[in-house]
Amino acid sequence: METVSENACFGGVQGVYTHASKACACDMTFGLFLPAEAKDGPVPVLWYLSGLTCTHENAMTKAAAQGWAAEQGIALVFPDTSPRGDGVANDDAYDLGQGAGFYVNATQDPWAPHFQMWDYIADELPRVLTANFSIDEERQAITGHSMGGHGALTLAMSLPGRFTSVSAFAPISNPTASDWGRKQFAAYLGDDESQWAAHDASLLMRERGFDGPVLVDTGTNDQFLDLLRPEALAAACAERRQHATLRMQPGYDHSYFFISTFMEDHVAFHAEALYAK
Amino acid sequence: METVSENACFGGVQGVYTHASKACACDMTFGLFLPAEAKDGPVPVLWYLSGLTCTHENAMTKAAAQGWAAEQGIALVFPDTSPRGDGVANDDAYDLGQGAGFYVNATQDPWAPHFQMWDYIADELPRVLTANFSIDEERQAITGHSMGGHGALTLAMSLPGRFTSVSAFAPISNPTASDWGRKQFAAYLGDDESQWAAHDASLLMRERGFDGPVLVDTGTNDQFLDLLRPEALAAACAERRQHATLRMQPGYDHSYFFISTFMEDHVAFHAEALYAK
Numbered sequence: 025m026e027t028v029s030e031n032a033c034f035g036g037v038q039g040v041y042t043h044a045s046k047a048c049a050c051d052m053t054f055g056l057f058l059p060a061e062a063k064d065g066p067v068p069v070l071w072y073l074s075g076l077t078c079t080h081e082n083a084m085t086k087a088a089a090q091g092w093a094a095e096q097g098i099a100l101v102f103p104d105t106s107p108r109g110d111g112v113a114n115d116d117a118y119d120l121g122q123g124a125g126f127y128v129n130a131t132q133d134p135w136a137p138h139f140q141m142w143d144y145i146a147d148e149l150p151r152v153l154t155a156n157f158s159i160d161e162e163r164q165a166i167t168g169h170s171m172g173g174h175g176a177l178t179l180a181m182s183l184p185g186r187f188t189s190v191s192a193f194a195p196i197s198n199p200t201a202s203d204w205g206r207k208q209f210a211a212y213l214g215d216d217e218s219q220w221a222a223h224d225a226s227l228l229m230r231e232r233g234f235d236g237p238v239l240v241d242t243g244t245n246d247q248f249l250d251l252l253r254p255e256a257l258a259a260a261c262a263e264r265r266q267h268a269t270l271r272m273q274p275g276y277d278h279s280y281f282f283i284s285t286f287m288e289d290h291v292a293f294h295a296e297a298l299y300a301k
Numbered sequence: 302m303e304t305v306s307e308n309a310c311f312g313g314v315q316g317v318y319t320h321a322s323k324a325c326a327c328d329m330t331f332g333l334f335l336p337a338e339a340k341d342g343p344v345p346v347l348w349y350l351s352g353l354t355c356t357h358e359n360a361m362t363k364a365a366a367q368g369w370a371a372e373q374g375i376a377l378v379f380p381d382t383s384p385r386g387d388g389v390a391n392d393d394a395y396d397l398g399q400g401a402g403f404y405v406n407a408t409q410d411p412w413a414p415h416f417q418m419w420d421y422i423a424d425e426l427p428r429v430l431t432a433n434f435s436i437d438e439e440r441q442a443i444t445g446h447s448m449g450g451h452g453a454l455t456l457a458m459s460l461p462g463r464f465t466s467v468s469a470f471a472p473i474s475n476p477t478a479s480d481w482g483r484k485q486f487a488a489y490l491g492d493d494e495s496q497w498a499a500h501d502a503s504l505l506m507r508e509r510g511f512d513g514p515v516l517v518d519t520g521t522n523d524q525f526l527d528l529l530r531p532e533a534l535a536a537a538c539a540e541r542r543q544h545a546t547l548r549m550q551p552g553y554d555h556s557y558f559f560i561s562t563f564m565e566d567h568v569a570f571h572a573e574a575l576y577a578k
Contacts, residue, residue: 032522032550033558085557088365091565245309273309280362281310288368 025156028053034094035060038084043152047144048107049137054149055084055102058157059094068163068298069099069153070291071187073145073172073179076204077123080104083169086280092291098298099159103149105171107138119204120211126199127175128223130212139212146179146186163301165294169193169283170248171204173240177225177257181234189297191239191290193283194246198226198256204248226253229260238268239293241286243276302433305330311371312337315361320429324421325384326414331426332361332379335434336371345440345575346376346430347568348464350422350456352447353481354400357381360446363557369568375575376436380426382448384415396481397488403476404452405500407489416489423456423463440578442571444468446560447525450517451476454502454534458511466574468516468567470560471523475503475533481525503530506537515545516570518563520553 028040045052106125113134115121125141168176173195180190199205276282305317322329383402390411392398407416445453450472457467476482553559
């Protein structure tokens with residue numbers, strides 16, 4: 025593992041690190057904020073999964089999360105959204121290939137050799153974090169934005185016991201019924217739609233739910249509302265009787281101005297669950 | 302004036318606007334955060350002047366200032382750092398020409414036709430703001446980073462009565478004795494160093510001071526400390542008996558991770574002065 029940068033930030037350290045990923049068969053870069061408390065022992069961690077076109081950097085610089093995490097003594101991890109590099113398959117579209125891993129393990133060519141983002145986030149990166157940093161693997165929570173909200177919700181429901189709490193900002197909530205989903209699942213997972221269901225938050229919610237609290241914010245002026253389909257997740261949560269708070273925020277759009285506005289709420293929400301454990 | 306974008310943000314609006322500038326003889330772009338209170342009447346405004354290489358956008362997306370401004374009911378204005386465009390003079394160096402206006406009125410060619418950033422910030426943009434937005438021109442405060450900290454300090458001391466309070470993050474504090482200053486002043490203002498003194502915060506502090514409180518934060522690990530010369534400003538403030546708080550912050554560098562860490566303090570500092578008026 026190589027240190028790309030470390031900056032003092034809210035009494036802690038905002039670092040960027042690169043490591044050789046086995047899952048993705050390429051070098052992967054991630055951001056990690058460690059609060060001051062990490063010097064004294066392992067701290068809880070909140071995962072932040074980013075959206076389409078993002079790298080590890082967007083949320084790290086624009087989500088204004090570190091101040092709230094510092095206040096709560098929580099680490100933040102900002103993974104990249106896909107494998108990258110010259111030898112990695114790509115597509116001219118912004119929503120397929122590099123920057124658009126969709127948090128699945130690709131089974132189809134040309135994606136399968138590198139696009140194993142599910143394994144990377146679920147298995148490999150957690151081990152890298154706990155091996156190298158003062159992170160308490162027993163206290164993890166997860167959030168994300170858009171495609172990353174999809175990732176957060178699907179990982180949380182598919183790995184029972186891993187995360188105390190899950191939240192999302194404008195998540196892609198029902199990708200099997202959206203152009204943000206169908207195109208990518210067909211490319212990465214193939215045409216057999218039965219393979220897609222494991223990666224649809226609304227279907228997972230209906231089928232199994234989440235053993236912990238759920239918080240989702242979506243803006244009423246989000247320019248991608250038709251692709252996000254918050255109504256599908258809302259219906260599934262209600263049907264499931266899931267412990268959940270789903271908020272439509274008046275006037276807000278899909279940008280980091282929306283995310284930063286509600287970040288305090290999300291960090292506090294996760295802190296309550298993490299420290300209750 | 303043209304609206305480039307408007308995003309809901311912390312209950313207010315983060316806008317970006319373009320207008321034809323007479324001072325700079327080109328189109329100029331600025332960011333403006335208006336808190337919810339602006340709907341009910343004019344609100345106080347805090348100017349944020351950015352540093353070398355920045356546009357209106359850097360602080361707007363990375364300084365995490367809007368949340369604190371919203372809490373205080375204060376507007377934030379984020380001007381660009383220079384004139385820009387195909388017809389505007391430039392230099393290959395990052396620290397001269399476009400992105401490096403240094404908040405002076407250039408008298409030398411090829412800069413003089415467009416590089417009139419002092420007049421733009423001191424005269425033209427304030428009139429654009431008060432003519433188009435719910436801004437209280439009687440309650441203005443100013444801050445900035447690096448080159449923008451230099452701009453904030455020199456404007457505040459040179460326009461008595463304009464600003465209630467001035468603060469800066471890692472300001473270029475003594476440009477007449479720094480390679481961040483001598484090169485640019487020679488290019489923009491000519492070789493007569495007597496013309497430079499009006500744009501040196503340490504010299505201005507010694508000569509006239511500021512009729513209000515001053516707050517300056519600089520990181521002890523700032524990679525540009527030798528160019529910033531905080532010691533010159535500290536000595537001048539002490540000699541002047543200026544009402545000032547100058548803090549060296551252990552471990553922090555020159556980045557927006559440093560700025561965002563201390564933004565809450567700076568906004569609160571200005572709010573106290575703005576609301577006391």
